[in-house]
Amino acid sequence: xxxxxxxxGTILILFLxxxxxxxxxxxxxxxxxxxxxxxxxxxxxxxxxxxEFLTQNQVIAGTSEDQMVQQVGSNIARAVEKYFAxxxxxxxxxxYKWEFKLVKDAxxxxxxxxxxxxVVYTGLLDVATTPAxxxxxxxxxxxxxxxxxxxxxMSQELVTQLGGVALSTALRNQPQLTQQLxxxxxxxxxxxxxxxxxxxxxxxxxxHLGLDxxxxxxxxxxxxxxxxxxxxxxxxxxxxPEFLSTHPAxxxxxxxxxxxxxxxxxxxxxxS
Numbered sequence: 407x408x409x410x411x412x413x414x415g416t417i418l419i420l421f422l423x424x425x426x427x428x429x430x431x432x433x434x435x436x437x438x439x440x441x442x443x444x445x446x447x448x449x450x451x452x453x454x455x456x457x458e459f460l461t462q463n464q465v466i467a468g469t470s471e472d473q474m475v476q477q478v479g480s481n482i483a484r485a486v487e488k489y490f491a492x493x494x495x496x497x498x499x500x501x502y503k504w505e506f507k508l509v510k511d512a513x514x515x516x517x518x519x520x521x522x523x524x525v526v527y528t529g530l531l532d533v534a535t536t537p538a539x540x541x542x543x544x545x546x547x548x549x550x551x552x553x554x555x556x557x558x559x560m561s562q563e564l565v566t567q568l569g570g571v572a573l574s575t576a577l578r579n580q581p582q583l584t585q586q587l588x589x590x591x592x593x594x595x596x597x598x599x600x601x602x603x604x605x606x607x608x609x610x611x612x613x614h615l616g617l618d619x620x621x622x623x624x625x626x627x628x629x630x631x632x633x634x635x636x637x638x639x640x641x642x643x644x645x646x647p648e649f650l651s652t653h654p655a656x657x658x659x660x661x662x663x664x665x666x667x668x669x670x671x672x673x674x675x676x677x678s
Contacts, residue, residue, distance in 0.1 A: 416475045428662040438612045440565075441558045445520075449501050452519040456505075459525065462509040465530060474527050478625075479506030483522065485622035486548060498552055506544075510574055514640075517593040518547040520556065525594070533636060541574065542633045546616035547593065553615065555608040556592035563587045613663055617670035627670040634660050 409637040439617065468474050483504040490498050504522035511527040518524045524544060534540040550556065 423557050424602065431522050432487075435676035437611070439554070439558045440561045443560060445501070448520050448557055450591075451584060451588055452521050452523060456519050456521075456523040456525075459510075459589075459594070460507060465669075466508040466510055470506075471531050473530065473535055474540060475506050475508045478537050478623075479502040479504070479655055480525055482541060482548060482619055482625040485545075486552065487620050487621060489550075507526075515593075516547055518544075518551040519592050519594075520551055520554075522548075522551075524548065533640065534633065536629075538620075538625045539633045541620040541623060542616070542630045545619035545623070545625075549612040549615040550593065550608065551621060553608070553611050555612065556588075558590040558608070560588055563591065590639050609659065610662060613659065614666050617663065617666055618673050621670045624674075624676060626674060626676070629669055630663055631660060631667070636661065 425568050460642065487496075487499060490496055499522075502522040503518075505525070506524045506526070508528060512529040513527045514529045514533055516526045516530050526540070526544070529542070530543065534543055563678070613630075617630060620630070621627045637662070
């Protein structure tokens with residue numbers, strides 16, 4: 407019992423020390439976050455994991471569904487670039503080379519990795535049936551990526567599971583576990599048997615910025631309310647979408663989105 411308490415105390419001290427030394431700020435809200443991952447290593451690992459993922463899954467190209475993914479994705483990518491340019495924070499997207507892939511899988515899921523690598527599962531299009539509904543998901547996932555939420559979660563895992571070692575050290579000593587944790591940190595945990603839910607603060611940040619992104623891309627952000635209600639109903643009816651394992655859809659979230667809509671609508675100029 408004493409040993410367990412001592413171990414937990416050591417981890418807590420280590421976590422607090424690293425938090426003070428390596429605390430950065432979310433480039434959107436200014437919230438302080440623990441981020442132990444160098445951008446260069448994150449980008450390199452993201453590119454590697456993305457390439458491996460594509461070789462292990464069937465990519466769908468040239469179909470009407472793929473065309474919708476490409477069109478919506480490109481529109482949101484331009485909006486994201488415009489947003490950060492207006493904020494004077496172009497450096498947030500340094501190293502980003504946008505790619506949008508549709509992968510054959512019945513799961514209702516999607517994820518975005520650092521560097522602009524975005525994957526949509528075909529199962530998601532059974533729920534997100536319109537470009538605007540797809541924009542809700544893609545803008546939300548991209549918001550997680552640019553806010554470095556995955557790096558924040560991965561940093562927490564490096565502290566709690568791997569003793570606070572550097573990412574490069576973790577990859578060298580425990581490559582499989584580290585790669586699994588990395589993918590799970592970005593919402594792709596279903597592929598590796600690991601689930602790391604986003605915190606409510608992260609979800610709120612992604613919802614907030616995602617609404618602005620989709621509005622700037624020309625999609626009505628009001629669609630987000632109906633989409634999340636649809637996802638919540640699907641969860642209540644059983645067969646919970648994999649997406650909701652890491653992205654909870656509840657009434658509080660929907661209420662918050664409704665409160666954020668007036669700001670997002672300022673960015674929405676249909677037909678412009």
